[in-house]
Amino acid sequence: MIKINLLGDALAPTGAKKGGDKGSAEPVQVYTGEGGSRSSLPIAGVVVGLIFAAFGGAYYLWLNSEFTRAEKKKAVLEQDRKQYEPYIALEKKFREKKETLQKKEEVMSTLKRQQTLPVHFLEELANSLPDDVWFKKVSQKGMAITVEGEARNFESINAFYGNLQSRTRWFKKINYPGANRNSTGAFEFTISFELQNAV
Numbered sequence: 751m752i753k754i755n756l757l758g759d760a761l762a763p764t765g766a767k768k769g770g771d772k773g774s775a776e777p778v779q780v781y782t783g784e785g786g787s788r789s790s791l792p793i794a795g796v797v798v799g800l801i802f803a804a805f806g807g808a809y810y811l812w813l814n815s816e817f818t819r820a821e822k823k824k825a826v827l828e829q830d831r832k833q834y835e836p837y838i839a840l841e842k843k844f845r846e847k848k849e850t851l852q853k854k855e856e857v858m859s860t861l862k863r864q865q866t867l868p869v870h871f872l873e874e875l876a877n878s879l880p881d882d883v884w885f886k887k888v889s890q891k892g893m894a895i896t897v898e899g900e901a902r903n904f905e906s907i908n909a910f911y912g913n914l915q916s917r918t919r920w921f922k923k924i925n926y927p928g929a930n931r932n933s934t935g936a937f938e939f940t941i942s943f944e945l946q947n948a949v
Contacts, residue, residue, distance in 0.1 A: 878913035
């Protein structure tokens, strides 16, 4: 915005009369405007740019220091790992040996139970047998047992069948298709069941 002093012409005669100086009679022009504020914008941009550059440099230095610290820590951990590698291998060997021993122990326990199983089986089978029933043949295939026998009457066979059913700890899936009378007057039967390892 330009401001012009318009009073210069009115004051010119007075000045001429007093001093006789023509130069003082000329009008004075005063210039003011937005030029100063516009010149300050580039300076502010430069300052802001310098601030961002300073922050960026500081952040870069911080990242660089963190990276260096991480590299040092990695080197220390790698050195520790190499130091403990023999102990790690030894622990792995002991663990594998322990698993092998546990498997052997399980096999031995299973064999021990299977060794005592026939004794318990025969004992339970004898306790289930009525007085009027006797065996002709007992066969085993795995855990499947087949008993072939004779009895004096059907009631004794049914009693034997009921005794087997009541001993669920040892016997399961009991199958009794029936009995037939032979030429001697005795009743022949076949009973099959599965033996449970209840030891």
